[in-house]
Amino acid sequence: MAVQSVEPSTTSVDLGPAAALSCRECGERFDLGPIFACALCFGPLEVAYELPAGDPGTLRERIEAGPANIWRYAPLLPVPADVAGKPSLNPGLTKLVKADNLARALGVTGGLYVKDDSGNPTHSFKDRVVAIAVEAARAFGFTTLSCSSTGNLAGAVGAAAARAGFKSCVFIPHDLEAGKVVMAAVYGGDLVGIEGTYDDVNRFCSELIGDPLGEGWGFVNVNLRPYYGEGSKTLAYEICEQLGWRLPDQIVVPIASGSQLTKIDKGLKELVALGLVEDRPYKIFGAQAEGCSPVARAFKDGHDVVRPVKPDTIAKSLAIGNPADGPYVLDIARRTGGAVEDVTDEQIVDAIRLLARTEGIFAETAGGVTVGVTRKLIESGRLDPSLTTVVLNTGDGLKTLDAVAAGPTATIRPSLEAFRAAGLAAV
Numbered sequence: 001m002a003v004q005s006v007e008p009s010t011t012s013v014d015l016g017p018a019a020a021l022s023c024r025e026c027g028e029r030f031d032l033g034p035i036f037a038c039a040l041c042f043g044p045l046e047v048a049y050e051l052p053a054g055d056p057g058t059l060r061e062r063i064e065a066g067p068a069n070i071w072r073y074a075p076l077l078p079v080p081a082d083v084a085g086k087p088s089l090n091p092g093l094t095k096l097v098k099a100d101n102l103a104r105a106l107g108v109t110g111g112l113y114v115k116d117d118s119g120n121p122t123h124s125f126k127d128r129v130v131a132i133a134v135e136a137a138r139a140f141g142f143t144t145l146s147c148s149s150t151g152n153l154a155g156a157v158g159a160a161a162a163r164a165g166f167k168s169c170v171f172i173p174h175d176l177e178a179g180k181v182v183m184a185a186v187y188g189g190d191l192v193g194i195e196g197t198y199d200d201v202n203r204f205c206s207e208l209i210g211d212p213l214g215e216g217w218g219f220v221n222v223n224l225r226p227y228y229g230e231g232s233k234t235l236a237y238e239i240c241e242q243l244g245w246r247l248p249d250q251i252v253v254p255i256a257s258g259s260q261l262t263k264i265d266k267g268l269k270e271l272v273a274l275g276l277v278e279d280r281p282y283k284i285f286g287a288q289a290e291g292c293s294p295v296a297r298a299f300k301d302g303h304d305v306v307r308p309v310k311p312d313t314i315a316k317s318l319a320i321g322n323p324a325d326g327p328y329v330l331d332i333a334r335r336t337g338g339a340v341e342d343v344t345d346e347q348i349v350d351a352i353r354l355l356a357r358t359e360g361i362f363a364e365t366a367g368g369v370t371v372g373v374t375r376k377l378i379e380s381g382r383l384d385p386s387l388t389t390v391v392l393n394t395g396d397g398l399k400t401l402d403a404v405a406a407g408p409t410a411t412i413r414p415s416l417e418a419f420r421a422a423g424l425a426a427v
């Protein structure tokens with residue numbers, strides 16, 4: 001990872017409770033700015049806070065009285081206190097669906113929930129992370145938003161830029177699903193297809209940041225990555241609040257770069273530290289597609305390092321062969337007693353159909369990955385069916401239509417006779 005050459009602007013930055021950036025590896029602290037790698041050890045930087053002190057009951061009431069989107073958690077995020085009044089897509093507070101039919105199908109008795117992030121403004125969880133990155137971009141004076149994307153992020157950046165009055169130029173692998181391409185292009189910013197994999201796109205963007213060609217651009221998942229990542233904490237906050245301010249026992253999270261999984265863990269730990277939920281053990285499970293499962297591979301082999309792979313799977317939103325947060329995901333899965341597991345493309349499709357059939361939720365391939373992995377973990381006895389379990393669906397099936405071959409049961413002439421002949425009627 002290249003070190004940022006731009007000097008961070010420090011003095012007038014108001015990002016609420018965010019106090020500094022700190023290195024995940026060596027702990028060195030840096031002033032808030034558009035930097036993402038430690039100047040001493042190249043470790044990734046993350047936001048360090050001065051979180052609100054005092055009575056948890058008061059904070060809980062303040063959150064509950066807040067807006068019906070992620071900004072209700074503004075006191076715990078790197079955003080200015082008046083963030084809810086700024087132009088934003090206002091993502092979040094998506095449904096936590098009590099999935100009783102799916103629970104029966106999978107044999108879960110302790111309560112199974114689907115956190116359905118397809119309900120976000122651009123139909124994926126990425127609206128959360130982008131909304132936070134936009135506030136950082138504003139604070140640091142960027143006027144163009146950019147990203148390297150596996151698909152959903154490009155759409156989320158395009159839409160957020162349109163709403164918030166930024167220009168945008170986003171980069172994707174050239175061979176994405178039509179639904180993702182249209183979503184990334186329709187908001188009016190520039191969309192560039194790169195001939196290569198996501199990892200090639202990401203490397204290209206890192207080069208662009210160090211070059212005058214990318215001057216003044218905020219790459220939400222590169223030079224704004226420390227802020228971007230914090231948006232995933234809101235998934236943890238919402239799940240706990242929607243469970244009645246309670247930690248889930250088990251949670252199944254998809255892995256692309258691994259950022260979401262690590263920040264969900266960070267969010268859960270913060271709620272415990274703030275006294276907003278009771279401290280008890282929880283397990284975090286990571287889910288990958290077999291065609292791109294470098295973290296699952298390392299977990300199964302007992303390795304601490306993640307060996308990069310070349311992705312080949314229908315779960316394109318998760319197709320990152322060299323996941324930046326892979327080692328941290330391994331730490332969390334091992335520390336909490338979870339696991340990282342993978343499923344085949346066929347199992348992904350089966351799981352998409354199962355979720356649709358049982359709960360009326362049409363997930364994109366990433367949701368097929370988490371539901372499929374949940375099933376596999378139950379079958380192998382690693383996920384306890386008697387405990388409260390939350391499975392994330394992070395995207396919308398309408399963006400990955402080609403993954404599921406579904407069509408009419410019959411096509412007939414408009415006559416009762418033809419309908420009777422089709423054998424679908426009650427009598």
Ligand SMILES: *Cc1c(COP(=O)(O)O)cnc(C)c1O
Nearest residue numbers: 152256257258259260366394395
């Ligand atoms: C980006 C993405 C994820 C997770 O990404 P991380 O890089 O691991 O944070 C999960 N699901 C979908 C649908 C995504 O687009």
Ligand SMILES: [Zn+2]
Nearest residue numbers: 023026038041
């Ligand atoms: Zn460091």
